[in-house]
Amino acid sequence: MTAAIIDGKAVAARTNEETAQAVAEFTDRTGTRPGLATILVGDDAASAVYVESKRRTSVRLGMADFHRHLPSTASRDDVARLLDELASDDAVSGILLQLPLPESLDTTGLVDLIPPSKDVDGLTTASAGLLARGLPGLRPCTPLGAVELLDSSEVTLSGSRVVVVGRSELVGRPLAQLLLQRDATVTTAHSRTQDLPAVTRDADVLVVAAGVPGLIGAEHVKKGAVVIDVGIHRTETGLAGDVRFDEVVGVASAITPVPGGVGPMTIAMLMRNTLTAAIMVSEPQQ
Numbered sequence: 001m002t003a004a005i006i007d008g009k010a011v012a013a014r015t016n017e018e019t020a021q022a023v024a025e026f027t028d029r030t031g032t033r034p035g036l037a038t039i040l041v042g043d044d045a046a047s048a049v050y051v052e053s054k055r056r057t058s059v060r061l062g063m064a065d066f067h068r069h070l071p072s073t074a075s076r077d078d079v080a081r082l083l084d085e086l087a088s089d090d091a092v093s094g095i096l097l098q099l100p101l102p103e104s105l106d107t108t109g110l111v112d113l114i115p116p117s118k119d120v121d122g123l124t125t126a127s128a129g130l131l132a133r134g135l136p137g138l139r140p141c142t143p144l145g146a147v148e149l150l151d152s153s154e155v156t157l158s159g160s161r162v163v164v165v166g167r168s169e170l171v172g173r174p175l176a177q178l179l180l181q182r183d184a185t186v187t188t189a190h191s192r193t194q195d196l197p198a199v200t201r202d203a204d205v206l207v208v209a210a211g212v213p214g215l216i217g218a219e220h221v222k223k224g225a226v227v228i229d230v231g232i233h234r235t236e237t238g239l240a241g242d243v244r245f246d247e248v249v250g251v252a253s254a255i256t257p258v259p260g261g262v263g264p265m266t267i268a269m270l271m272r273n274t275l276t277a278a279i280m281v282s283e284p285q286q
């Protein structure tokens with residue numbers, strides 16, 4: 001068996017086209033553009049690339065771009081003041097604090113200064129609470145992107161056994177919640193899980209967000225399972241995921257590549273969330 005490749009670049013391109021169309025309609029209707037504020041603290045090279053890509057995409061889709069770059073020596077108060085300023089700016093629909101922050105800063109405390117209505121990353125404690133309760137709110141981009149890829153491949157989630165490897169606030173935890181809301185039978189595995197291959201081999205759908213290069217090989221995957229690889233690592237030979245693609249492609253029925261899988265969807269979902277945030281403010285539900 002050779003797995004079908006789930007093309008995240010193509011799905012992201014289609015999603016972005018739809019978002020651009022909806023942004024144009026929103027702008028015609030309201031006379032304003034959705035605005036995305038990106039904040040980069042420090043000089044992490046990968047973070048700078050991701051922020052640049054988010055800004056470029058938002059402008060291409062017709063949004064207003066508000067970018068701020070703070071030095072790695074910025075204090076908690078510096079970041080808090082900036083978040084406060086952007087929170088009270090009506091032209092800013094969404095605020096994104098690029099992670100990771102320099103180690104000296106308290107990530108959760110700062111992220112939680114973003115008002116839930118502008119939390120286009122879906123990472124505040126308030127947004128996590130809304131997700132856990134199944135209430136309307138903005139959801140984290142990478143988990144949304146993974147679910148969107150499964151939908152685009154017409155994978156049935158209701159009743160399926162899904163194993164999520166990883167329990168991070170950014171991906172694993174919110175993804176498990178999103179999948180539960182789609183009536184999947186969800187197991188979360190992590191670094192303390194005993195006999196990981198036995199757990200993952202039970203999965204019809206295996207989503208790997210462990211942050212460990214090449215963690216998952218053929219021995220972890222049931223024949224015909226769908227495999228979504230959320231990992232991105234820079235290695236000497238280029239980008240690689242958490243999944244040993246060359247092995248697993250012979251066992252799975254469908255698989256995402258790295259690069260070109262979940263990564264592009266993260267940015268596409270951020271664009272959609274920014275439009276949603278703008279709509280929520282200009283056309284609040286009764």
Ligand SMILES: Nc1nc2c(c(=O)[nH]1)N[C@@H](CN(C=O)c1ccc(C(=O)N[C@@H](CCC(=O)O)C(=O)O)cc1)CN2
Nearest residue numbers: 050097098099100121141142259260261263264266267
């Ligand atoms: N505030 C946030 N910080 C971080 C998030 C996030 O969702 N919000 N996620 C990651 C990084 N990230 C977005 O910020 C991100 C990672 C990867 C990609 C992507 O398109 N990857 C490409 C490869 C690009 C390359 O590195 O050459 C791919 O997989 O094809 C987009 C966004 C951590 N921080």
